[in-house]
Amino acid sequence: MEEKIKNMEKEIKKEIKKAHENLERNAEKVEKISGNITKNILNKVNNENVLMGIITVLIAVLIIISLFPGLLSSFNKEKIYSVDIIKIEGCSECFALSSVSDTVGKIDNIKIKNEKSLNYASDEAKKLISKYKIVRIPALVISSRNIDKINLGESFRKDKNTAIFDKPVPYFDLSSGDIKGLVDLKEIYDSSCVDCASLSSIRTQLEKIGVKISNYEKVSYNSDNGKELIKENDITYLPTLLTSRNIDEYWWIFPKIQKSFTEYDNYYRFSEPFFPYKEISTGIVKGKVKITYITNNSCIDCFNVTQLKSAFQSLGIYFYSEEYVDVSSREGKNMLVEYNITAIPTAILSKEILDYTTIKDILEKVGTFEDNEYVFRNLDVLEVKYQKMGGK
Numbered sequence: 001m002e003e004k005i006k007n008m009e010k011e012i013k014k015e016i017k018k019a020h021e022n023l024e025r026n027a028e029k030v031e032k033i034s035g036n037i038t039k040n041i042l043n044k045v046n047n048e049n050v051l052m053g054i055i056t057v058l059i060a061v062l063i064i065i066s067l068f069p070g071l072l073s074s075f076n077k078e079k080i081y082s083v084d085i086i087k088i089e090g091c092s093e094c095f096a097l098s099s100v101s102d103t104v105g106k107i108d109n110i111k112i113k114n115e116k117s118l119n120y121a122s123d124e125a126k127k128l129i130s131k132y133k134i135v136r137i138p139a140l141v142i143s144s145r146n147i148d149k150i151n152l153g154e155s156f157r158k159d160k161n162t163a164i165f166d167k168p169v170p171y172f173d174l175s176s177g178d179i180k181g182l183v184d185l186k187e188i189y190d191s192s193c194v195d196c197a198s199l200s201s202i203r204t205q206l207e208k209i210g211v212k213i214s215n216y217e218k219v220s221y222n223s224d225n226g227k228e229l230i231k232e233n234d235i236t237y238l239p240t241l242l243t244s245r246n247i248d249e250y251w252w253i254f255p256k257i258q259k260s261f262t263e264y265d266n267y268y269r270f271s272e273p274f275f276p277y278k279e280i281s282t283g284i285v286k287g288k289v290k291i292t293y294i295t296n297n298s299c300i301d302c303f304n305v306t307q308l309k310s311a312f313q314s315l316g317i318y319f320y321s322e323e324y325v326d327v328s329s330r331e332g333k334n335m336l337v338e339y340n341i342t343a344i345p346t347a348i349l350s351k352e353i354l355d356y357t358t359i360k361d362i363l364e365k366v367g368t369f370e371d372n373e374y375v376f377r378n379l380d381v382l383e384v385k386y387q388k389m390g391g392k
Contacts, residue, residue: 082113083144088128088137090120093179093212095168097138100155104142110150120172129174132164136171136180139164155252169249170212181249182214186267188229189239190221190278195285195320197274199241209253221280230280233264237277237286242267272358275318290321290350294335296387297326303384305345308376312349315359327389339375342389349374 085104087097105112118125120137128134128141142163144150156163170181183206187199203216219226221238229235233242243261247268248254261268275287291312293305309319325332327344335341339348351372353363363369366378379386 079149080109080111081144081146081150082111083142083147083150084113085115086128086141086143087115087117088120088125088134088139088141089117091137091172091179093182093214094138094170094172095181095212097140097168100140100165104140104152107150107152120174132159132162132166134164134166135174136166136168137174138168138171139166167251169210169251181212181246183211183247184215184244185213185217186229186242187216187218187239188221188226188235188242189218193238193276193278193285195276195288196239196278197276197318199239199274202241202270202274211247211250211253233267233269234262235269236281237273237279239274239277241270241274243270244268275316275356276320286355287318287352288320289317289352290323291319292323292325292335292348292350293345294332294341294348295324295326295345296328298328299344299387301385302345302387303382305347307382307384308345308347311382312347315356315362317349317353317356317359336389339370341375341377343377343379343386344389345386346379347376349376 083104085101087101089097101115104110118128120126120129129137129139132141142152142156142165143161144163145161147158147161147163150163152163155167156165158164168181170179172178173180185203185206189199190196200216203213207213219229221227221230229242233240245263245266245268248258260270260272262271273286276285277287278285291309293308295305296302309322313319325335327333327336335348353374354360354369354372356363363374366381367374367376369375
């Protein structure tokens, strides 16, 4: 009998779990409801009847959940707080304030009661600017008597029943009347280097993380301006990208990318070159790598070896040439022996791979350097089908 009751109890518990996902989270409240009933039962009946009593309680809880499914979820539901939002705007080139106000509107425990926009030159806006000591616009003012109970993050400062966002970049400086935070980029390049990298994509990447670019200028290295920039910013390779110093005003991203820059009087320079690049002192183009694929055309289940190219390119490696060598050819057989290749398909990278000093440690984890060339060996990391060879 006791065993049957235990089994019944297990089944009922399963049904309760299915009836509501939040039951476990609210176990304490359920136990509190059922605890008094169970205690009374314990005082009146023997062990077998105690189990029956517990089951009765569980069934009762199940019925309550079925009839009132929102009961348990209400235990966890956050209180909703009404807020009023005022946008202080008036600068078309400045930070898009909607990116903040839209985010605030998506916070679960906030309900926007009223929302309006003011031009910073209006009398009402001037009163708010003075009251909350706002020095740059656009700005966002959120009012609620429960403002301390609303988590708005570190980008807001709070003043009594108000939270103020006044850290936009770019912004209109109310004291000077200037727009600040618009970034200029200068690319110093050599038009004769047809293999050199193009840096214009970096502009797109910076804009995606919120940096507003006002001007992108390409400067020839042998022009007067180019020569001056090379000297003032210790430029030793081309192309090189300089960014105006005000990029450090972008407080949400600059600390994360600061290590990528070297600081000078008027600019930040990207510390590492983008491949391929040309050394100014020698005229040598660095980073042009040849990739040789070692394959077996008879292995129809083997993975497509060009996947390796994509993997290397994701590390920033530039390939100017590709070659396929089958293991059935004389050259292929010789390469198997020369490089002690034990798994195919694989790839060998030319000596120019040594130009990529910053990723050498990564490459060594999945392959080896042989006489200044690189052999990819750890095919298991790709989780693909390949063929094992004899090796030496």
